[in-house]
Amino acid sequence: MTKDAYTMILEAIDAGVYRPGDRLVESELAERFGVSRTPVREALQRLETQSMLARDGRSLIVASLDHNQLAELYVVRAELEALAAALAAKHAAPEEVRVLEDMVARDWEQMTDAFELARSNKLFHRQIHLASHNRYLVQQLDLVHRSMALLASTSLAADGRRDAALREHQAIVEAIRTGDEAGAAAALRAHISNAFETRLKLDAAAGRKDRY
The missing domain is CATH 1.20.120.530 (GntR ligand-binding domain-like)
Structure with missing residues (x-):
């Protein structure tokens, strides 16, 4: 079964590929996972809603826990x-x-x-x-x-x-x-x-x- 962009990004965070504070760039993620930017954008929005990502100015970064x-x-x-x-x-x-x-x-x-x-x-x-x-x-x-x-x-x-x-x-x-x-x-x-x-x-x- 083909993994969607959301699952691939979440698994990358879980594996430590992206760590708290790391910036996630839409174009870089699309290239890394071999998908278009639209599903990556939707995945990032979903992860932000779930508090897995946080805003740092205009950028999205992996959230951290206080x-x-x-x-x-x-x-x-x-x-x-x-x-x-x-x-x-x-x-x-x-x-x-x-x-x-x-x-x-x-x-x-x-x-x-x-x-x-x-x-x-x-x-x-x-x-x-x-x-x-x-x-x-x-x-x-x-x-x-x-x-x-x-x-x-x-x-x-x-x-x-x-x-x-x-x-x-x-x-x-x-x-x-x-x-x-x-x-x-x-x-x-x-x-x-x-x-x-x-x-x-x-x-x-x-x-x-x-x-x-």
Whole structure:
């Protein structure tokens, strides 16, 4: 299936090709993706409406999240992800659980690659969303994770976070496997909380470097 301009631009932002603050130029995007300028213009307007892009004078740039927006995003993410985990513990098929277990096992093998682990992490969370078997929840989580693309870095780049995150993933999957709805929700909520704390520490460290 051919991807439209909106999807291609969104995926480029998610992959870090375009980062917060980067200017998006209609003609350059059309050339890059091999499409005409009209669908690119429509895609940019749609992304601006969704707050993925912001105005900088006459230009459109990839939006960034301030501290309050980041905190709000993680609050919503934690609660929706916890609900997805609880529903997965209730509804996931044995095959879905085995897929999650395989994902964690593979991730232990790529511990040294933070970028690849971050990509795999998104797939892992997406699999939990699908295992919830609730289409409306999946739609809302898609919106949340679209906004997560506006974060310039991954918390998995922090020292020690990769090992801790995978151990947290194991705990989540184990709770889902045993049908422990409350335990799955608690494990995933704690996982998101730890990721948020790590990101705050990274941002604080970056702020200190900027001042000196």
